[in-house]
Amino acid sequence: MCGIVGIVGQQNVNQQLYDALTVLQHRGQDAAGIVTSDGSRLHLRKGNGLVRDVFQQQHMQRLNGTQGIGHVRYPTAGTSSSAQAQPMYVNSPYGIVLAHNGNLTNAEALQADLFREDLRHVNTDSDSEVLLNVFAHELQIQGAHSPQADNVFAAVEGVHRRCRGAYAAVAMIIGCGVVAFRDRFGIRPLVYGKREGERGVEYMVASESVALDILGFDLVRDVAPGEAVFISNDGELHTRICAQETMLAPCVFEYVYLARPDSVLDKVSVYKSRLRMGDHLAERIVERFPGNDHDIDVVIPIPDTGRTAALPLAHELNVKYREGFIKNRYIGRTFIMPGQSERRKSVRAKLNAVELEFKGKNVLLVDDSIVRGTTISQIIQLAREAGAKKVYVASAAPAIRYPNVYGIDMPTPNEFVAYNRTEEQVGQDIGADMLIYQRIDDLVVSAREGNPDIARFECSVFDGQYVTGDIDEAYLDRLSLHRSDKMKQRRDAELNADQTVIELHNHA
Numbered sequence: 001m002c003g004i005v006g007i008v009g010q011q012n013v014n015q016q017l018y019d020a021l022t023v024l025q026h027r028g029q030d031a032a033g034i035v036t037s038d039g040s041r042l043h044l045r046k047g048n049g050l051v052r053d054v055f056q057q058q059h060m061q062r063l064n065g066t067q068g069i070g071h072v073r074y075p076t077a078g079t080s081s082s083a084q085a086q087p088m089y090v091n092s093p094y095g096i097v098l099a100h101n102g103n104l105t106n107a108e109a110l111q112a113d114l115f116r117e118d119l120r121h122v123n124t125d126s127d128s129e130v131l132l133n134v135f136a137h138e139l140q141i142q143g144a145h146s147p148q149a150d151n152v153f154a155a156v157e158g159v160h161r162r163c164r165g166a167y168a169a170v171a172m173i174i175g176c177g178v179v180a181f182r183d184r185f186g187i188r189p190l191v192y193g194k195r196e197g198e199r200g201v202e203y204m205v206a207s208e209s210v211a212l213d214i215l216g217f218d219l220v221r222d223v224a225p226g227e228a229v230f231i232s233n234d235g236e237l238h239t240r241i242c243a244q245e246t247m248l249a250p251c252v253f254e255y256v257y258l259a260r261p262d263s264v265l266d267k268v269s270v271y272k273s274r275l276r277m278g279d280h281l282a283e284r285i286v287e288r289f290p291g292n293d294h295d296i297d298v299v300i301p302i303p304d305t306g307r308t309a310a311l312p313l314a315h316e317l318n319v320k321y322r323e324g325f326i327k328n329r330y331i332g333r334t335f336i337m338p339g340q341s342e343r344r345k346s347v348r349a350k351l352n353a354v355e356l357e358f359k360g361k362n363v364l365l366v367d368d369s370i371v372r373g374t375t376i377s378q379i380i381q382l383a384r385e386a387g388a389k390k391v392y393v394a395s396a397a398p399a400i401r402y403p404n405v406y407g408i409d410m411p412t413p414n415e416f417v418a419y420n421r422t423e424e425q426v427g428q429d430i431g432a433d434m435l436i437y438q439r440i441d442d443l444v445v446s447a448r449e450g451n452p453d454i455a456r457f458e459c460s461v462f463d464g465q466y467v468t469g470d471i472d473e474a475y476l477d478r479l480s481l482h483r484s485d486k487m488k489q490r491r492d493a494e495l496n497a498d499q500t501v502i503e504l505h506n507h508a
Contacts, residue, residue: 001258001408002086002101003027003072004190005206006170006178008231010199012036014063017070020204020211021051026260027101027207028072031085035097036065037174039233042097046071046085067178067233069170071099075409084126087172090133093140094147095174100128101207102166102188102407105470110134110162131167135159139173147176149230149238156181156228160243164470166251166406166458168223170205177232180205184243185467186225187251187406187458189265193217194237203231208263222266224248249467251406252457255447256397257305257368258408268450271308274368276449277396278309280442281366282316285394288436292317296392297361300324302368302379303351309396310366319364324357324386325379347378359387369397370426371410373417377430384431393432398440399423402464403479405471410461412480 003024007013017034032054033046045059051072071086087097104110107127114120114130118137122129138158142151156179166187170180182190192205193212204217212219223229226243250266251258261271286292298320301310304327314321328350357363363383370376376393383391399418404410413419418426427435440462448454458467 001027001074002099003207003211004069004099004101004168004170005071005204005211006067006069006099006172006180007202007204008067008178008233008235009202010197010235011066012064013066013068014060016204016215017063017068018051018055018060020206020215021070021072023211023214023260024072024207025051027258028074030075031073031082032071033073033085033087033099034063034068034070035087035089035172036063036068037172038065039175042089042095042174044087044089044097046082046087048082048085067172069097069099069172069178084124084128086126086128088126088129088132090120090136093136094176096132096136096139096171098128098132098135098169098171100131100167100169101190102168102183103127103405104130104163104167105165105405105468105475106163107165113162127165131159131163131169132171134162135169135171138162147173149232149236149240152176152179152230153228153238153240153242156242160184160226164468166468168207175233177230178203178205179228179230180223181228181242182223182225184226184246185249185458186222186246186266187249187467189250189254189259189263190223191219191221191265192223192229193219201235203235203237205229208259208265210260210263213262219264247455247467248453249456249458250454251408252443252447252459253369253397253404253408253461256443261305261308266451266454268447268454273447273450274305274308274396275312276446277438277443278312278366279316280446281309281394281396281436281438282313283442284436284439285313285317285364288434294319295362295390296364298322298324298357299364299366300357300383301366302376303327305368306366306396309368313364313366313394317364322354322357324354324363324383325351326354327351347375351379351382353382353386355386357386358383361388362390362392363388364392364394366394366396368395369400370395370417370430371400372415373426373430376432380431390433391431392434392436393427393430394436396438396443398443398462399426399437400461402461403476403483404461405466405475405479406458406460406468408461409483412483413476414480 005020104127139155168188168190226246299314301307
């Protein structure tokens with residue numbers, strides 16, 4: 001879950017890249033980076049933090065060039081090292097920078113092949129650096145002094161032959177142009193658009209359509225599974241399907257939680273899909289209260305992504321909809337924070353209850369999804385402290401019981417609150433008077449209604465079925481070891497210790 005953007009324009013693109021990244025900030029709050037090219041040289045700025053913190057006026061002034069790419073990072077590996085901030089760079093061939101959203105499931109094997117056979121060195125644990133070097137090697141094989149579209153597409157074909165997993169990527173080849181490509185299942189989103197500027201046509205690629213909207217680009221379409229879109233330095237657009245046996249199977253969690261509601265991904269409005277999730281969730285609640293004979297006094301969404309589903313749900317139940325929680329906008333997404341104690345503190349700082357909406361009432365809280373259960377249990381406690389008589393909870397997503405291997409840093413299975421538990425047991429564990437989950441079939445229908453051409457959705461966090469077909473228990477065991485809270489805290493401690501040593505050395 002990262003955000004990527006690339007622009008080939010007719011004037012300096014630094015401010016446009018910055019603006020696009022601020023709109024995509026929800027996709028990554030750990031690090032940000034922009035690299036531009038003025039034709040012969042690269043200008044790079046990246047670092048840990050939010051977009052507004054990484055880029056100051058002096059940095060922006062140095063980011064000259066009419067084309068560039070940008071990235072906001074959310075660490076799927078759980079480490080916050082600035083060395084893994086993107087875009088990443090290799091100087092051979094030509095000079096290439098790349099930004100990536102997703103996760104390569106065969107990254108370890110690829111890294112070994114790069115060292116032994118391709119004679120390339122990878123300096124971090126980032127699979128994005130692996131992807132960059134695979135692409136660079138495949139482009140070098142083409143041997144062209146000045147690569148054309150055919151050479152670039154041939155290199156992307158090589159990437160698809162070698163790489164497994166999820167990847168939506170944008171790369172800039174110095175003196176050549178910008179190429180964007182998507183894995184053969186289209187798991188992570190990628191769109192492109194065009195704009196008629198005063199000096200000519202300009203093109204843009206991004207993770208979500210909303211980034212195009214705010215810059216005045218017209219959405220052309222989604223990048224298809226296995227497709228590459230290449231914009232040359234002279235502004236010519238070329239597209240080609242570069243993978244065999246493609247199938248559109250986007251990640252359904254994009255529609256549940258990850259994407260902004262004003263985005264359109266694979267021809268599906270995220271906003272409308274969440275409205276439909278609320279409609280289906282209302283049907284489940286009616287089933288629990290035959291004849292719609294419920295005792296719910298008010299429906300209250302958990303900001304922000306639970307809001308859209310809560311509106312039609314309240315309407316269907318003929319119950320008042322109220323905003324019962326006020327959110328602090330300066331706290332990050334809690335499910336990606338390492339350590340239960342840190343998440344608990346964050347929830348308390350993030351939300352405050354409006355007492356008059358809870359006191360003496362039976363409330364139905366609507367959340368987009370429940371991962372660890374830490375956040376929702378704290379919110380339930382806030383509701384009770386505000387005077388709620390009963391607290392019901394409805395989740396717009398089904399129970400999450402399996403890890404995501406395609407770019408979302410969800411915890412190990414035994415850290416999921418729903419792991420080996422029934423709906424009733426989870427409700428008891430989080431302290432709710434009743435818990436109602438969305439059915440997976442209803443979730444799929446909610447998203448697919450916008451585009452019946454979608455073959456299937458990547459729903460592995462709910463059903464354990466991994467669309468790429470290369471995930472086994474051994475892989476999941478290694479992933480669980482790497483992603484556990486204990487391991488993340490250990491890596492962060494080691495990173496902080498290394499940073500302290502560097503600072504002491506600099507002072508000495």
